[in-house]
Amino acid sequence: MVTIGIFSAFTPQNVMYLLGGLGVTVGVSLISVVLSLIFGSVVGIIQFERLPYFSKFVGTINNVIRNLPLLLIIFFVYFALPKIGIHLPIFWATVVAMSTFESAMLAEIVRGGLESIDIGQFEGARANGLSNVQTMIYIVLPQAYKKMIPPIISQLISLVKDTSLAMGIVLSEMTYRGQIVYAQNSTYIIPVLAVITLVYFILNYGLSLVARWADRKLA
Amino acid sequence: MSMIEFTNVEKYYGNFHALKNINLKIDEGETVVLIGPSGSGKSTLIRTVNGLEEIQEGQLLVNGFDLHDPKTDMNRIRKNVGMVFQHFNLYDNKSTLENIMLAPRLVLKRDEAENKKIAMELLEKVGLADKAANMPSELSGGQKQRVAIARSLAMKPKALLFDEPTSALDPEMIGDVLDVMRDIAKDSSMTMLVVTHEMSFAKAVADRVIFMADGEILEDSTTKAFFDNPKEARAKKFLSQVEHH
Numbered sequence: 085m086v087t088i089g090i091f092s093a094f095t096p097q098n099v100m101y102l103l104g105g106l107g108v109t110v111g112v113s114l115i116s117v118v119l120s121l122i123f124g125s126v127v128g129i130i131q132f133e134r135l136p137y138f139s140k141f142v143g144t145i146n147n148v149i150r151n152l153p154l155l156l157i158i159f160f161v162y163f164a165l166p167k168i169g170i171h172l173p174i175f176w177a178t179v180v181a182m183s184t185f186e187s188a189m190l191a192e193i194v195r196g197g198l199e200s201i202d203i204g205q206f207e208g209a210r211a212n213g214l215s216n217v218q219t220m221i222y223i224v225l226p227q228a229y230k231k232m233i234p235p236i237i238s239q240l241i242s243l244v245k246d247t248s249l250a251m252g253i254v255l256s257e258m259t260y261r262g263q264i265v266y267a268q269n270s271t272y273i274i275p276v277l278a279v280i281t282l283v284y285f286i287l288n289y290g291l292s293l294v295a296r297w298a299d300r301k302l303a
Numbered sequence: 304m305s306m307i308e309f310t311n312v313e314k315y316y317g318n319f320h321a322l323k324n325i326n327l328k329i330d331e332g333e334t335v336v337l338i339g340p341s342g343s344g345k346s347t348l349i350r351t352v353n354g355l356e357e358i359q360e361g362q363l364l365v366n367g368f369d370l371h372d373p374k375t376d377m378n379r380i381r382k383n384v385g386m387v388f389q390h391f392n393l394y395d396n397k398s399t400l401e402n403i404m405l406a407p408r409l410v411l412k413r414d415e416a417e418n419k420k421i422a423m424e425l426l427e428k429v430g431l432a433d434k435a436a437n438m439p440s441e442l443s444g445g446q447k448q449r450v451a452i453a454r455s456l457a458m459k460p461k462a463l464l465f466d467e468p469t470s471a472l473d474p475e476m477i478g479d480v481l482d483v484m485r486d487i488a489k490d491s492s493m494t495m496l497v498v499t500h501e502m503s504f505a506k507a508v509a510d511r512v513i514f515m516a517d518g519e520i521l522e523d524s525t526t527k528a529f530f531d532n533p534k535e536a537r538a539k540k541f542l543s544q545v546e547h548h
Contacts, residue, residue, distance in 0.1 A: 208392030208451075211353055213381045213410040213458055222405060226396045 093272035094279075098265050102276075105261030106283060108175065112257065113244045113287075115179050120186035120243070121236075127187060128194025129220070149188040155249050157181045162253040178250040178257075186243045193239060197232035198224065230302040237295035241288045258283065305364070306331045306462050306494040307352055312361035314347060314518075321347045323518045325361070331461070334488045334495040336505040336526075339515035340541055345498040348515065349464050352496065353377075353384045366461055382410060385455030389467040391447040393439040399426065399450050400435040403457045411458065418457075425453035429483050445476025452483055462494035463487065469501060477501070484508070502545055506530055514538045 131143045149157070161184075162177040172180060201224050209219040229236075251260035262280045266272040307329040314322035322344050329335050337345045350356040351363060354370055354377040363370040366383050394402050403422040407413040413421070426432045429449035439447055448468055455463055465484065469477045481504050488495055488508045499505065505512055505526065512529040514522040514537075521535045533539045 204388065204390050204392035205395065207355055208388065208394065209406075210377075211355065211381060211386035211388075211392075211464075212406040212454060213378055214406055215378055218409050222409070223394050223396065230396075 090275045093265065093269070093275045102258065102261055102265060102279070105256060105258035108256055109244070109247050109258040110287070112175065112178050112182060112247045112250065112255075116182040116186060116243055116247075117240055119179070119183040120190050123183065123187035124190025125194050127191035128198065131191060131195045132198040146188045146191055149184060150192065152185075154181070154185045154246055155252050157185050158250055158253055174250075174253060174255050177253065178247070178255050181250075182243060182247065186239065189239050189242075190236060193232055193235045194228070197228040197235075200231055201228050226302065230299070233295050233299050233302070237291055241291055244287055244291065245284060304331050305329065306333070306366060307496065308362075308364040310362040310364075312351070312358050312363055314344075314351060314356065314358050321518050322351070322358070325520060327513065327520060327523065329494060329496060331494055332491050333510050334508055335497070335511045335513060336509040337496060337498045337513045337515060338500070338502075338505065338541070339521075342517075343515040344518040345515050346466050347518075349386075349466050349496055349498050352462075352464055353381050353386055355386075378410070382458060383461045384464065385458055385460040385462070386464040386466065387448070387451050387455055387468045389470050391439075391444070391451045391471075393447055393451055393454070395439055397439075398435070399431065399437050399439070399442070402439070402450055403454045406454070407457050422453070422457055425456050426450075428456075428486070429453045430479065443476060444472045445479050448472065448476075448480045449483055452480070452487070456487070461492075462496070465495065465497040465499065467498050467500070469499065500545060502530075502542070514541070516541075 127142055127146055131139050131146065133139060158178060158181040161172065161181040162174065165172065165177075205223055205227065206219055209223045210216075214222070247257055248259035250257055251263070254260065258280060262276045266276045305328045307327070309325045309327040312322055312325040313320070314325075325348065337349065339345050347356055351358050351370070352365055358371055361371070365380050368375050368380050370377075370380065394405065397405060400419070400422055403425060404418050407418050407421070408415070423432060423435065426435055429452060431446055431449055431453070434442060434446060434450070439450070442450065452468075468484070469480050472480065481501060484495075484497070484504070485508055487493055497505075497509070509526045512522075512524060512526050513520055514529070514533070514535060516537050522529065522533065522538050524534070529538070530542070533542060
């Protein structure tokens, strides 16, 4: 039975259909990775700088988001926002939800990374005449990001995997399409899931290779 | 003209009174050594001069700028007042040469070729021209401190602050750093304020010695007067303790 599935599950039509799903998964992931790296860094720096009131305010919102299930945020963006007049297409609703959640997670990593930098690095730079912003850009952030690469990459790997949660709002990403394909014939279940597993693995292993490369480059 | 002038300065950490009624005037070109037992407020005092620590009361003028005035741009003071730290505080992510060139490039907008020339001359001066390409992690403590001094000098400051520059060094490294500092002190226009436990350095280089204890300045004398005939009982006791090393 299973052998039959291996040969017949991957018709050109099914392969194209699954590849389309892969495209959606990669698309959501890539855009969300970029957005959450940007917003996560900004929010992390705001929290680290301890600006009066503002940092506390941002930190509180961040904490709330981090402690919600991602699926709930996806539902909120796709089902609740339209009720107050904000309509997003399903792809972008997923991107917004993923980016919001992952930014909150990354912000915490960024804040922690910044706090791990020795106070002497700040004092050395400030005493040397550098402004606050210059100190961050040239001295502190490069050192902090180097330390943050491993936790950031594992967070981004979660992000890629968590795009599959968007099947909850019927986003036609890879896992969802896999389900559609093996719904045609139960012998397809094992081969289709096996291939999807392999594809997620390759995507995320690729990410960890990027991490290793970045680590060497920043060393 | 006075370079650094404390008038009735008070500094608190919460309820702890770290600096008590500090009155101190340091003229341009003077070399002043600040000594005292640990916890006496020496480091706190020197760190107020470039605004790393805020003061709560009184007036502190540095190079004509009032540090207690919130409108004062701290970076304009720091441009002219360098600092050398106990733990060096070199930029860990920059090479030796880049450590020296970064602030002149960013803050003074010094021309790149000129910047490199000055940086190499300074490395030559501290005896580390061959370490230009090395990272701080590849240097010994004494070498790091000499790079840190070169980094401060690259800004062509009017005053240099040294906060226990040799306290974290192995004994055999101390001499090289003190030699560099002696050289700088010879420059008659450079104002130097040095917190140190190196009494031989103080005797040889300082114009004046300030003795602090419990956040107060107990004695402010010429170097010779201080070492020959300290006025304060606590200064006498302190000297007898450190000189028995």
